[in-house]
Amino acid sequence: MRLLVTGGMGFIGSNFVRLVLRERPSWTVINLDLLTYAGNPANLADVEREPRYSFVRGDIANAADVRRALVAGCDAIVNFAAETHVDRSIESSEIFLRTNVVGTTTLVEAARALGRCRVVHVSTDEVYGALGPDDPPFTETSRFAPTSPYAATKGAADLLALAYARTFGTDVVVTRCSNNYGPYQFPEKLVPLMITNAIEGKRLPVYGDGLQVRDWIHVEDHCTGLLAALEHGRAGQEYNFGARAERINLDVVRRIVGLIGASPDLVAHVADRPAHDRRYAVLPDKAERELGWRPRRSFDEGLAETVRWYVGNERWWRPVKDGSYRDFYRRWYEERTA
Numbered sequence: 001m002r003l004l005v006t007g008g009m010g011f012i013g014s015n016f017v018r019l020v021l022r023e024r025p026s027w028t029v030i031n032l033d034l035l036t037y038a039g040n041p042a043n044l045a046d047v048e049r050e051p052r053y054s055f056v057r058g059d060i061a062n063a064a065d066v067r068r069a070l071v072a073g074c075d076a077i078v079n080f081a082a083e084t085h086v087d088r089s090i091e092s093s094e095i096f097l098r099t100n101v102v103g104t105t106t107l108v109e110a111a112r113a114l115g116r117c118r119v120v121h122v123s124t125d126e127v128y129g130a131l132g133p134d135d136p137p138f139t140e141t142s143r144f145a146p147t148s149p150y151a152a153t154k155g156a157a158d159l160l161a162l163a164y165a166r167t168f169g170t171d172v173v174v175t176r177c178s179n180n181y182g183p184y185q186f187p188e189k190l191v192p193l194m195i196t197n198a199i200e201g202k203r204l205p206v207y208g209d210g211l212q213v214r215d216w217i218h219v220e221d222h223c224t225g226l227l228a229a230l231e232h233g234r235a236g237q238e239y240n241f242g243a244r245a246e247r248i249n250l251d252v253v254r255r256i257v258g259l260i261g262a263s264p265d266l267v268a269h270v271a272d273r274p275a276h277d278r279r280y281a282v283l284p285d286k287a288e289r290e291l292g293w294r295p296r297r298s299f300d301e302g303l304a305e306t307v308r309w310y311v312g313n314e315r316w317w318r319p320v321k322d323g324s325y326r327d328f329y330r331r332w333y334e335e336r337t338a
């Protein structure tokens with residue numbers, strides 16, 4: 001199996017690359033990543049000398065870059081590359097449109113041209129929009145109702161990928177996962193921001209009343225689901241992934257405060273996000289039934305483990321938070337392209 005992973009220098013992509021290299025010893029992995037602010041070579045420093053792994057810097061929205069990454073052929077593509085932060089998409093949405101929509105279309109078009117190449121497109125539960133407190137969780141047939149520019153561009157990408165399956169018979173599988181947490185997550189997202197701020201004794205900014213609900217899954221459980229979707233998913237089908245772990249934001253933050261032993265006074269309610277989705281939750285029944293997949297970690301176990309990882313890996317997150325990781329990766333990249 002020759003696999004192209006896009007966005008493999010980011011949070012979930014890097015965890016997936018590591019999983020595949022460990023669990024599938026005959027597979028080779030090419031990682032196509034633009035190295036935006038969210039792509040950090042330190043995320044895969046431990047595998048960069050592995051002969052079955054190679055890195056190509058490039059943009060999924062640029063057909064020539066995609067062709068370059070596919071030059072030696074490819075059996076499957078797993079597309080993680082995206083702009084991913086809701087707050088950034090509210091600041092400015094243009095790059096979200098380019099990467100998430102044009103980029104995904106460029107990739108599925110390349111797969112169509114290649115023929116016999118499966119695409120697993122990593123979508124999100126945010127395409128379904130928000131649930132009310134008593135609504136049942138989303139299923140794969142729930143209506144799309146994205147609210148943020150991030151979710152709207154992911155919705156468009158998701159539909160385009162499926163349109164290629166229907167129109168051209170391209171072998172596409174779409175996955176929609178709930179909120180991930182775990183090692184190597186960029187500290188702009190709730191869990192790593194709160195853990196690292198709590199360690200630093202900084203304010204913990206909770207948006208609005210903090211009573212919004214997210215459905216949490218450990219990144220490694222998401223990654224085993226993606227591997228199962230790649231190997232066993234039916235072409236043209238969508239699969240929701242989640243771990244049935246709905247939690248109120250404020251409870252997650254308080255639990256992190258407790259695990260770190262920080263002061264509860266650090267918790268500060270700040271202005272709410274515009275159109276902040278009140279609740280997300282997905283039913284993973286179809287993935288469990290058809291892919292033989294199960295999430296393994298409970299939220300309490302996974303969160304405690306994740307807190308320990310950030311406590312033990314300050315060398316990873318301090319340069320990310322102070323911005324110096326960009327100098328590291330500029331040097332890293334120059335050394336490899338000189």
Ligand code: NAD
Nearest residue numbers: 007009010011012033034035036038039059060081082180
């Ligand atoms: P991330 O922001 O940590 O990483 C994104 C990666 O994509 C980075 O390495 C970045 O350099 C790369 N990238 C960005 N634009 C690119 C481009 N034009 N060409 C090539 N590479 C580019 O993201 P993440 O949290 O790991 O999410 C990965 C995927 O999973 C995304 O598609 C996201 O929508 C989806 N997803 C994320 C979550 C979550 O909770 N994080 C949940 C469900 C789905």
Ligand code: TYD
Nearest residue numbers: 086179188189190191193205206207212249
């Ligand atoms: P986030 O990690 O940005 O993921 P998403 O918006 O894709 O669900 O945010 C998770 C939840 O935490 C969301 O309800 C917004 C909230 N949040 C805060 O309250 N404070 C913060 O500083 C951040 C980043 C998020």
